[in-house]
Amino acid sequence: MLETMRTDILIIGSGGAGLFAALYAKKANPDLDITIAVKGLVGKSGCTRMVQGGYNVALNSDDSIERHFMDTIVGGKWLPHQDLAWALVNGAVKRIHELENEYGCFFDRNADGSLHQKAFAGQSFDRTVHKGDLTGIEIINRLSEQVWAQDINRLEEHRAVAFVPTKDGSGIAGVLLINMRAGSFRFVQAKTILLGAGGGPTMYRYHTPSGDKSCDGMTMGLRAGLKLRDMEMVQFHPTGILAGNDTRMTGTILEEGLRGSGGYLLNGERERFMFNYHSHGERATRDIVSRSMIEEVRAGRGTPGGGIYIRMAHLGPEKVAKQFKGMVKRCADCGFDLAGGDVEVLPTAHYMMGGIAFEPDCKTTLEGLYVAGEDSGGVHGANRLGGNGVANSTVFGGVAGEAMAKAITDGTDWREPDASVIEHEVGRCLKPFTGKPGDLNAIRETLVDLMWDKAGIIRDKSLLEDCIRELDALGEEHAVAGLADSTRAFNLTWHDWLNLESQILVSKSIAHAALAREDSRGAHYRADFPETGDLETTRYTTIELSDGDKLVTGSEPVEFTIVKPGESLIEGEAGAPPEIAPPPQAAE
Amino acid sequence: MSPVSYLLQRGTAMLMVPLIITHLAVIIMAVQGGLSAEEILSRTHGSMMWAGFYGLFVFAASIHAGIGMQTILREWTPLGRLASANIGHALIAILWVLGARAIYAVVWA
Amino acid sequence: MTSQERTFQVDIWRGDENGEYQPFEVPERENQTVLDVVTYIQRHLDPALAYRFACRVGVCGSCAMTVNGRPRWTCRTHVSRVVKNGKLTIAPLTNLPVIRDLVTDMTPFFEKWRDARGRFVAGDGPKNELAPVEPESNERAAASEAIECINCGVCYSACDVVSWRDDYLGPAALNRAWAAWNDVRDGDRTGILKAVSQGTGCHTCHTHQSCAEHCPVALNPTFSIAGLKRASLKAKLKGQLR
Amino acid sequence: MSISGLTRASRAHPGFVAALIHRLSGLALAIFLPLHFLMLGLALDEAAFSGAVAWSNQPLVKISEALMVSALAVHFAGGLRLLAVEFLGLTRAQGAWIAGCFAFGGGVGILFLMRAF
Structure with missing residues (x-):
């Protein structure tokens, strides 16, 4: 059975990209019929919600968007699409004001009432705006409640399974979805469509993303003939919890601040080993620490569970319990004592820098299809800075929402679907x-x-x-x-x-x-x-x-449209943080 | 519950705090060795202070009970909002009438 | 499952509002949450078991269920903490319509969040500046205490008043309204008090504190609702709620 | 079969027990009140009133009266707790508060009985 419906704008996904797109499109033209389709519940699935760290944005007078840009380019090893990165750092400034002033996000303040911005790895300036270490929940909750209050259709527990093109393949006519609750199929025809389903490298044994992630968006893109870029670039986070077989919790993150504040990584013989690999020890960058941990395990010096221990107890269990309350509670809930004992961890797949190639206005090569967030590729290059992920999804989500509304105002109409594709895809499912x-x-x-x-x-x-x-x-x-x-x-x-x-x-x-x-x-x-x-x-x-x-x-x-290797937009500096071991820092 | 009902409910509760303390004290005192009709009426007959005190008490307790009953009916029985409210209001009216009659009986009759 | 493995009995609700408990034998693991148990059953014992989850670490609030009679987030509930006489009974959240097995329809929950004006309304402040908000100020402190809700629905399911009258806005929505009312940046704070002072709003709460008792992230909606009661009463007496 | 019975495990905490007793005592008082007023109204006819008071001196009636006095005291104490939570924001140590309410109610009832006999 196939139900069909029509809408002006169809948005796949309700993370930072999808929600921003919906709100932006509605603001641009309140008469538009907008539909959000999501695999789970609006605002409750996906990864933006899981953001702990925060949101990178150049606000301080001593900081600049040029500096944020250089950090992003250098951090991405000169691989980012520079126009996209430029759009990111500029858009972030606008978005953070919108999140505060339009949607009411509570971001942490300094004692004098000004916005607090914390230090985050790989940046030459403390520019990460945050809400404790639950920044994602705050952003998504505030955006979701705006969407709940507006006339925006919600197709919850609707899984997108295929882009349906026109007969001549020139554009997209709609999306085939499975209504998961009923187990039936639904074809939604739309004038413009945003893919904001998120990525998530969940195909790795240890991974951090939400359990509903399965790269459906990239898969649909590939099947629709779209080009993906940078797919080899999968970011690993060094400390994911190792909770044993048949546990959902395995792979979820223990935050970076644990190592930053002086935590030890120990091998199966309970010896520190990081200094055998790098002079910065546990405080070396994510990639180095991850690689060293894997090599240590491969050399047969892993824990019984095949991982590495993280130990905080030498810093004083009470102090740890206070400073890292959330992490200690999370460990305790799954049976581990982070404050006083050793907890098994292993690097864990965290984020996909690669994805569908797109332009700064979020258009793809398929007419009518837009992409934003982790489904898209090219913004971060070879490495994503902590705090640039949520900036990416919200900035481009808003851009896409505006662009989609404008396209419709400019006369974009519904396109006729290629019925044979629908039939074929239903059969596949x-x-x-x-x-x-x-x-x-x-x-x-x-x-x-x-x-x-x-x-x-x-x-x-x-x-x-x-x-x-x-x-x-x-x-x-x-x-x-x-x-x-x-x-x-x-x-x-x-x-x-x-x-x-x-x-x-x-x-x-x-x-x-x-x-x-x-x-x-x-x-x-x-x-x-x-x-x-x-x-x-x-x-x-x-x-x-x-x-x-x-x-x-x-x-x-890579086209160096803004800055070339060896050059910098900031006089006398490359833009990346100096190559020294980060000082011990408190968790924010 | 509407804010007006809430205000009346909590307002009468606060009003009754000293009244109940006094009433409990009177009960405990008076019950010593059993009660008799003469004993009760000798305290109350012709006492304007007594009439005022219990007049206020009846007034507040009736409202408090009526609203409480309305809430209980709404939450614990299949009765709808209107039926619960009507019964609650009726209870207030009945208690006022019976209370006034009781005060008249023990003070003036 | 090997024969040496220690197992325990798990009774799982099957069906919609009308259904019955179905027993399963699940192997014990050293580290095992209730969500892991449900996942094990779906993956190994009954592929048709329906349940909902997403983030798996207590962030998204999708996986709440009734475990041995109490509403809980299942991804962060270790089995050893809740197993009783070697047994677990798992049902969907109460006070919400059941879609199938362990999955509820949370639509009424979100509708009430909206009806309680659980959202920010932009004020007249400059759009290109960030309002100074002192973190220690009374209002911000009150808002901060209430803001970290993951909208899992546990309080709503635990609320006795909701179970007695399904039109009551419920603890989560009102808790959000309280945080919004304490936000000095909000452009229509009186509007919040109007929204929560309807017949089914904050004054319907009986202060049982079941919400605070069960909140997995240790919020106290009862306290927030009490705040709304006071604030709206004050506004009412001043004639602001017309 | 229903998902959860009347006695939900989620209700096994002091707040619910307190609220339940507050409600039941309130209900009892609301039912008692008209009867109480009716009896006092008998004073319109002195003989009838004397008879009624004499009747109320029976031990069984005394004990029932003690229960009503206890109900009043418990309802009163529970109400104070509620007002404290709602108007003073006192949310800590509710268990102790609630135990105190019941102790007060029970105490008043026992005192009544001790003096009545």
């Missing part, structure tokens, strides 16, 4: 109901191990080639795996099947892109090509799907 029950758990376990071991923090040619081969085999196994239960309404196992399908395809993209990049920079480390390579000739990788199922990689030179 229903395929598992016809097959013999397969072992989805085994497929998932294989996938997360494969990506962790062979396309993870340390990569090389042979690992990646193995990975691709095994992913292909896994894909074939998944394709024939059926479901044991034929109920379609709220059938999470069906959605597990669909999740795996997306995850496998995007995993392949990561592995192919990682194989294509023969250097090491930012989040991407090739043991067989450990050098960064020449910055002036920096190229970014691209990947697209051709002939339906063949991934084709390519590369394009």
